[in-house]
Structures are given as structure tokens and as C-alpha cells.
Amino acid sequence: MLKVGLTGGIGSGKSEVSRRLAACGAVLIDADKIAREVVEPGTAGLAHVAGVFGTEVLHEDGSLNRERLGSIVFADSEKLASLNAIVHPLVGARVAELQEQTDDDAIMVYDVPLLAENNLAPMYDVVVVVDASDEVRLARLVELRGMNEQDVRARFAAQATRENRLKLADIVVSNEGSLEELQARVDEVWSELIARAAS
Known part of the structure; x- marks a missing residue:
């Protein structure tokens, strides 16, 4: 591979x-797409993000308000690092699963x-x-x-x-x-x- x-x-x-x-x-592994999947409504990832950044980063329907979150983290490198610390391990685990399901060649x-x-x-x-x-x-x-x-x-x-x-x-x-x-x-x-x- x-x-x-x-x-x-x-x-x-x-x-x-x-x-x-x-x-x-x-075989395409899209990190951005996976990063969105791991913070979909009902996921532990979204609960963790809301716990760190507050419910103001959520839409009324409970989904992540990416624009609001982006305006917070792209203006503050420490907050961006906090977000990455939540999302990156979840993305890494999902990527490992996908690799296991893929042919060796x-x-x-x-x-x-x-x-x-x-x-x-x-x-x-x-x-x-x-x-x-x-x-x-x-x-x-x-x-x-x-x-x-x-x-x-x-x-x-x-x-x-x-x-x-x-x-x-x-x-x-x-x-x-x-x-x-x-x-x-x-x-x-x-x-x-x-x-x-x-x-």
C-alpha cells in the first residue's frame, strides 16, 4: 500500500x-470529511467540542455551527490547539479503521x-x-x-x-x-x- x-x-x-x-x-481518505463526521450530532466528539467551547458553537438543531467555531479558533492559536486536540485523535482512529478495510496494493x-x-x-x-x-x-x-x-x-x-x-x-x-x-x-x-x- x-x-x-x-x-x-x-x-x-x-x-x-x-x-x-x-x-x-x-482510494481517497478525506481528513476534512472525517473531521466533520466525528462531530456530527449525537457523537462524543460534538459533545466534547460543546463542552469546551460552549453551546454558542451549536445551531438550534444541535449541529455544529462551523462558521461560529471557525471565527473563534482562527483568531486564537490556543483555542485552535484545543479544538485540534479533540478532533485529531478521533480522525486518526477513523482513518486507521478505513486503512484496515483497504487492499494491500x-x-x-x-x-x-x-x-x-x-x-x-x-x-x-x-x-x-x-x-x-x-x-x-x-x-x-x-x-x-x-x-x-x-x-x-x-x-x-x-x-x-x-x-x-x-x-x-x-x-x-x-x-x-x-x-x-x-x-x-x-x-x-x-x-x-x-x-x-x-x-
């Missing part, structure tokens, strides 16, 4: 690359937004970094996702720098061009992953 850590800053296009690698045949792509921030590179055989300049990422997030520029800059500040992410990369996917260019690069990366898995 080849374990591939896929990361990139917010707005880099990492999720697009992960979808395209899954279409090539990778699979190429597993772990979509891990905070790979650099949490020093997770050693967990993977290969680290793939999806890269785009801060200017391109900012424009995408403001124009395509409708995010507030100040919120985007706060998230940039809470994440690893572009340089720190690139230092960890075994493979870089530059994503500042068209979707056709991105697909061509993903195809090259997939061929390289197949070669590494076979060696």
Missing part, C-alpha cells in the same frame, strides 16, 4: 486534485489540509503539495467562495507558509492555470505514484 499525503493551502485546489486522483483509481491518498502544520509528513510514503500563489488563492476564495478578504488572510496566517509546505513536497502540483493543465499534471502524478507503488 502506497500512502500519499496530499496537502495545500486553502484555495490551492487540493480538493479538486484529490477528486481527480480518486477518478484515476486512488492500493494507492491511498490522504487529503490532509494541515499536514505541514501538524508535522505529519513522516506518516506518508510520498507527500504531494498542491501549490498556488497567495494572490491566486485569495482571488479564488473571495471571488468563487464569496469569503471575506480579512477572513481569508486570517486563515492564511493560521496555516503553514507556502515555503514550509513546499519544503515537505516529494511532488508539487502547480495549480495556477486551466483545468486542462491541471488534469495533465494529475495524470503525470498518477503515473509517478503507480511507479513508486510498484518499486
